Amino acid sequence: MSRVFNFSAGPASLPLPVLQRAAAEMAEYGSSGMSVMEMSHRGKDFLEIFRRTKQAVIDLLGVPETHEVLFLQGGASTQFAMVPMNLMGNVGKADYVNTGSWSKKAIKEAKKFGAVNVAATSEETHFNRIPRQDELRLDPRAAYCHITSNNTIFGTEYHYTPETGAVPLVADASSNLMSRPVDVARYGILYAGAQKNLGPAGVTLVIIRKDLLGRAPDTIPAMLDYRVHADADSMYNTPPTYAIYILGLVCGWLQERGGLAAMEEINIRKAQRLYDCIDATGFYRCPTEPASRSRMNVPFTLVNADLDATFLAEAAAAGLVTLKGHRSVGGMRASLYNAMPEEGVAALVAFLQDFEQRHG
Amino acid sequence: MSRVFNFSAGPASLPLPVLQRAAAEMAEYGSSGMSVMEMSHRGKDFLEIFRRTKQAVIDLLGVPETHEVLFLQGGASTQFAMVPMNLMGNVGKADYVNTGSWSKKAIKEAKKFGAVNVAATSEETHFNRIPRQDELRLDPRAAYCHITSNNTIFGTEYHYTPETGAVPLVADASSNLMSRPVDVARYGILYAGAQKNLGPAGVTLVIIRKDLLGRAPDTIPAMLDYRVHADADSMYNTPPTYAIYILGLVCGWLQERGGLAAMEEINIRKAQRLYDCIDATGFYRCPTEPASRSRMNVPFTLVNADLDATFLAEAAAAGLVTLKGHRSVGGMRASLYNAMPEEGVAALVAFLQDFEQRHG
Numbered sequence: 270m271s272r273v274f275n276f277s278a279g280p281a282s283l284p285l286p287v288l289q290r291a292a293a294e295m296a297e298y299g300s301s302g303m304s305v306m307e308m309s310h311r312g313k314d315f316l317e318i319f320r321r322t323k324q325a326v327i328d329l330l331g332v333p334e335t336h337e338v339l340f341l342q343g344g345a346s347t348q349f350a351m352v353p354m355n356l357m358g359n360v361g362k363a364d365y366v367n368t369g370s371w372s373k374k375a376i377k378e379a380k381k382f383g384a385v386n387v388a389a390t391s392e393e394t395h396f397n398r399i400p401r402q403d404e405l406r407l408d409p410r411a412a413y414c415h416i417t418s419n420n421t422i423f424g425t426e427y428h429y430t431p432e433t434g435a436v437p438l439v440a441d442a443s444s445n446l447m448s449r450p451v452d453v454a455r456y457g458i459l460y461a462g463a464q465k466n467l468g469p470a471g472v473t474l475v476i477i478r479k480d481l482l483g484r485a486p487d488t489i490p491a492m493l494d495y496r497v498h499a500d501a502d503s504m505y506n507t508p509p510t511y512a513i514y515i516l517g518l519v520c521g522w523l524q525e526r527g528g529l530a531a532m533e534e535i536n537i538r539k540a541q542r543l544y545d546c547i548d549a550t551g552f553y554r555c556p557t558e559p560a561s562r563s564r565m566n567v568p569f570t571l572v573n574a575d576l577d578a579t580f581l582a583e584a585a586a587a588g589l590v591t592l593k594g595h596r597s598v599g600g601m602r603a604s605l606y607n608a609m610p611e612e613g614v615a616a617l618v619a620f621l622q623d624f625e626q627r628h629g
Numbered sequence: 630m631s632r633v634f635n636f637s638a639g640p641a642s643l644p645l646p647v648l649q650r651a652a653a654e655m656a657e658y659g660s661s662g663m664s665v666m667e668m669s670h671r672g673k674d675f676l677e678i679f680r681r682t683k684q685a686v687i688d689l690l691g692v693p694e695t696h697e698v699l700f701l702q703g704g705a706s707t708q709f710a711m712v713p714m715n716l717m718g719n720v721g722k723a724d725y726v727n728t729g730s731w732s733k734k735a736i737k738e739a740k741k742f743g744a745v746n747v748a749a750t751s752e753e754t755h756f757n758r759i760p761r762q763d764e765l766r767l768d769p770r771a772a773y774c775h776i777t778s779n780n781t782i783f784g785t786e787y788h789y790t791p792e793t794g795a796v797p798l799v800a801d802a803s804s805n806l807m808s809r810p811v812d813v814a815r816y817g818i819l820y821a822g823a824q825k826n827l828g829p830a831g832v833t834l835v836i837i838r839k840d841l842l843g844r845a846p847d848t849i850p851a852m853l854d855y856r857v858h859a860d861a862d863s864m865y866n867t868p869p870t871y872a873i874y875i876l877g878l879v880c881g882w883l884q885e886r887g888g889l890a891a892m893e894e895i896n897i898r899k900a901q902r903l904y905d906c907i908d909a910t911g912f913y914r915c916p917t918e919p920a921s922r923s924r925m926n927v928p929f930t931l932v933n934a935d936l937d938a939t940f941l942a943e944a945a946a947a948g949l950v951t952l953k954g955h956r957s958v959g960g961m962r963a964s965l966y967n968a969m970p971e972e973g974v975a976a977l978v979a980f981l982q983d984f985e986q987r988h989g
Contacts, residue, residue, distance in 0.1 A: 471869030490710030509831030
C-alpha cells in the first residue's frame, strides 16, 4: 500500500520530505558516521542540530529576547502540573478558561497546587464554542490565566488572544502552535506537545517569559522546575534527541513553505473547504459554532449514525484513515495539521460528496 | 565517511540492523501507509507495536506476574523524584547507597521528600568501588533502599544484588539493564533511561512491583504517579511512540542474539579484553578496583596526560569516537553497551597498543 491521508488528531501526519530525509540520514548523519539517535547530546554534532532547531523555532514564531525556548518531556499533561507548581507562588490562585477535556485536566491538576477560578466555561453547550473576551470573569490578582488555544476533541479554537492585563497568559497550544502566526510577547507561557504540528510525540516545546523563571519553590522536583531547564539550555538531563532532530526538520520544512503566515493561509483554505462541504447539505453536521471553529480539528457527524461504520470502512478503503471521532464524543473527526496536504482535504471532500450521493 | 565505532556513554550506539530496519520502514510501516511516528497511539498498528515491545521486555528480563512494565518519559532524573514521591509515604525515610554522581543526584532529590540515610558510600576513595553487602548500614524500617546498579561516570558496577530483607530494593539501572540477566523479583523498582542499552533517549523503562503502586498521595502530579501510568498501561497521555518502537526493535535484536545470558557472555568478553589491555603496561591506568569494575563503562587515563589531545585526535581519525572522559573526571572512557560489537573493542585495543608503541 502507498501512503494514506492520515487525519489522526495526534500523533499525526508528518511532511513526507521530512520522513524521507530522516530515513536517508538514519544510519549516518552527515559526516558523523552515526545516527542522530546514537549521538551524545553534549557532542558537537548534536549541539549543532539543537542550536539550529532552537533558532528555527525562534525565527518561525518570532520569539522575542524576553522569552526562553525549552525542549522538555512529558507532554502537555506534565505542563498541567508544572505551570501551577512554578507560578502559583504565594498568590495561590489562578484563572482557567474551561473549553473542553484538556482544560478540565489542566484544572484538575492545578487544584492540587492552589485555588482555581474558572473564568469562563462553555460546558453548558457541550464545549461547542470559545467564550468571548467580554465573558471572561478574570481575577486581576490571579497568578496567571490559563487557556487551551485549540481543543482537539471538541474542534474549537481561539481566534483572538485574551487580554489579561498584568496577569500572565498561559496557553496550552499543543494542537495549533505553528499553524498560524502568534504574538509570543503576549504570553507568559506557551506550551505544546510536538505530536500535532511540530514533530513526533516525546518532546514538548515550552516558550516562557524569562521573568517567570525561578518562581518555583526549591521543594519541587528539579525536572519540574522551568529554571533548572532554562539554566541548562534544555540539557539538564539527556533530552529526547531524536524527537528534537525531527522537530528541527519540520521547522525547516515550514520555513521552506514560507513560514507561519503562509501556513495560516493554507490552513484557512483547507479548513474552509471541509467546513463548506459539511455545511452544504443536511447529510453531515458540524456541532461547533462557526465563529469558534478550529482550523486544526474538524468534528462532524453523519445525521444517520447507522452509516458510521460503513463511512469509516469506505473511507479507509479510499486511503483516508483515522477519521473516527474521539471516544468521548463519537462521530468523525478530521485533523488538518500543517502536514496534511491540500490534496488530502480535496480527497476527503470528494469522498464526503460521493458517500452522500450513494447513501443520502 | 562510513560508520564509526562510537564509545559514547549515552545516547549510545544502536545495532545497525535496527537502524536499517527503521530507515526502511520510516515512511511506510507494514501495510499502514504511514510512519510509526504518525500513528495514533490508540490505533491498532501502534497498539500492536506496543504489545509486542512490552512482551519482549517481559520475556527478555523474565519479569514475573508480580511486576508491571511501564514506558515513561523524563529519564532517570524524573525517577529520582518519582521514587520518593511514590514510596516515602508515612515512613518518611529511605536508604541510599552513594556510588557516584548519579547516586548523589538521586539523594539530593529524595531529600526534598523525606529523610535520607546514606547506607554506604565510596566517596572517600573517589567512587572507585562498590560497597560490599557487609558495609551496608541498612535501616530495617526504611521505605526503600536505592542503589545505582552501574555508574557511568566512575565505571563501577554491582556484581551482586544487595539483600535488603523486607525493604524494597530500588535500582537506577539506566546503564546496565539488559546487559545481563537480572532477578527482577528481588527488586521493588528497576528503572532505566533507554539511551544506553535499550534504545534512543526519550523513553524510560520502569519495572515496578505491583504492591508498590498506589502508595502516592493524590496531591502529587498525575504524571508522577506510577499507579496512573499502570492503570492506563502507559497510555495515560501520549507516550513517546517512536522511541518505544525503536526499543522494541532493539529487544528483537537482543532476542535474535540469544537473550541476556548470551549478551552477558559477550559483554564479559568485551570488557575483559579492554581491561586486560589497559592493565598490561604502565602506559594506561584504570582507576577502579578490579572487583567493582563496570562491563559497560571503562574509564582510563594516559599516565602522561599531555598526550590526551593527541590520543583523542588519532582515535577519531581511526574511526574510534566519543572516547573523552566525563567532564567531571577527565581522561578517557569507553562505553561498551550491548550494541558495541566485539570488532569495535578489538579495534580499540589494537589502537591502544599501537598508540602506546608510538608514544610510549
